[in-house]
Amino acid sequence: MSETRLFCDSEAAQTSLAAYLAGEVGKRPALVYLAGDLGTGKTTFVRGFLRGLGFEGPVRSPTYTLVEPYPLERITLYHLDLYRLADPEELEYLGLRDMLAEDALLLVEWPEKGRGWLPQADVSVEMAHSDGGRELRFKAHSPAGERWVAAAARWPGQGKT
Numbered sequence: 001m002s003e004t005r006l007f008c009d010s011e012a013a014q015t016s017l018a019a020y021l022a023g024e025v026g027k028r029p030a031l032v033y034l035a036g037d038l039g040t041g042k043t044t045f046v047r048g049f050l051r052g053l054g055f056e057g058p059v060r061s062p063t064y065t066l067v068e069p070y071p072l073e074r075i076t077l078y079h080l081d082l083y084r085l086a087d088p089e090e091l092e093y094l095g096l097r098d099m100l101a102e103d104a105l106l107l108v109e110w111p112e113k114g115r116g117w118l119p120q121a122d123v124s125v126e127m128a129h130s131d132g133g134r135e136l137r138f139k140a141h142s143p144a145g146e147r148w149v150a151a152a153a154r155w156p157g158q159g160k161t
Helices: 011-025 042-052 090-094 096-101 143-153
Strands: 003-008 030-036 067-071 076-081 104-109 123-130 133-140
Touching: 003 011, 003 143, 011 042, 011 133, 011 143, 030 042, 030 143, 042 076, 042 104, 042 123, 090 096, 096 104, 123 143, 133 143
Parallel strands: 030 104, 030 123, 076 104
Antiparallel strands: 003 133, 067 076, 123 133
């Protein structure tokens, strides 16, 4: 499967990238893993993605609620933050099976906390601090993921690596 790396020199660039991707692939179901250390912009990415889909309300980090649903015009986006997940089995109580059965878009922060319960992602986005900005590595794991990687590679923003 393919991959691409992009460099975002600011939070605004990362938001712009996410909004661009929302316009390209955001209305199709997918399971997206967002990985990276604290402060690498996982929630910033989700906020930009939602803005790109036209969502104007508040975008909260689901650190304590673990999941925030965003019913949109054409699709429901679920933002999951598994950082505080004590046991992967808790995903059953959060309704993961139902979310996966929908034609929904799931953006999952800290996916490693759900190992053994989460299915393979369509695409994983690994975020890392790099030279005063963030490097984002998109890796496809399915045909849907290939669409994400191709769209990311077409991003007209600056700082591709």
